[in-house]
């Protein structure tokens with residue numbers, strides 16, 4: 001039985017008040033999430049009881065660390081229905097995408113090839129591909145969005161062609177939050193001989209993912225957006241493709257041997273991609289975060305967040321001064337503007353009421369041309385938010401809209 005009030009007791013940050021003494025209403029979960037005690041304890045446990053390096057020591061303590069890293073790799077694999085050897089630890093979504101862009105894109109693409117993106121992508125799923133273009137001379141094209149900003153299958157069918165080698169898209173975008181039909185898209189990509197790289201930063205924390213069912217070739221996500229620590233993330237890749245991919249970083253821990261002439265024998269994936277000392281406490285925390293989410297149940301999380309979003313939309317829709325950019329999106333994000341109020345001013349005003357939201361372009365700089373606005377206010381939920389918090393947001397939006405209101409209300 002999903003009980004949000006019981007869940008909230010697991011999060012120490014939710015006990016905090018703002019500088020002005022307001023209860024903290026944290027609605028910036030698309031940026032990063034709060035951590036439950038279990039995650040904090042798992043990180044602490046590494047430093048308090050198991051502090052040794054991984055894959056190096058010949059003593060019990062070091063074996064324990066190796067064992068636990070292996071266990072977390074299996075936990076991550078089970079979480080998305082992958083094989084353990086298909087899970088690479090990275091620092092986050094950005095590094096995961098860069099790894100494929102540099103290790104696969106730069107190695108195999110040529111000037112005759114093409115990469116497909118959308119205008120809604122986060123900078124981390126655009127700029128690495130620009131680097132591939134710069135290096136190989138390949139082309140970058142964009143899958144057209146429909147009038148609401150949704151990636152449509154018809155749009156993809158119109159632009160994909162025999163030159164398309166990589167399609168890189170978010171499963172849920174970080175501004176408009178539409179859920180993309182990855183299964184259908186991977187089918188189309190594969191029919192055209194293209195690989196599908198999925199940016200799962202905003203989907204993996206919110207919905208059940210099964211990479212086998214989706215049949216995507218690569219998937220990236222970040223620990224800190226799913227109640228885990230910062231600085232740890234995951235790249236999933238089909239094993240045969242990981243084998244074809246070059247390491248993005250090299251150094252200790254990713255090679256079997258090397259000699260003075262420059263001959264190097266790299267380890268097999270995933271170790272091939274994990275040069276240098278790993279973020280060990282991050283891996284411990286990531287494992288605890290996934291176990292925590294699974295304990296609640298991804299289906300319960302998805303159902304509750306949907307209910308929360310519907311509640312918020314039904315209230316916000318009654319406010320005549322609001323522009324809602326994504327009323328019908330599936331993800332736990334609502335993007336708005338208050339008419340005639342600059343987004344940053346609105347966010348500062350909400351801050352004065354204890355409400356944390358994000359304003360600006362949200363790293364999706366091309367999308368704001370599509371939306372015909374310079375900036376938006378992004379409200380993003382997690383399963384620990386409540387309807388009472390939405391009521392606080394509603395009252396604040398109803399009563400004030402300008403930065404200066406913060407001083408006069």
Ligand SMILES: Cc1ncc(COP(=O)(O)O)c(C=O)c1O
Nearest residue numbers: 092093094122124170174201222
């Ligand atoms: C859709 C999307 N992709 C990529 C990223 C980058 O994630 P990270 O900063 O954890 O690497 C984000 C972060 O906001 C995101 O929302």
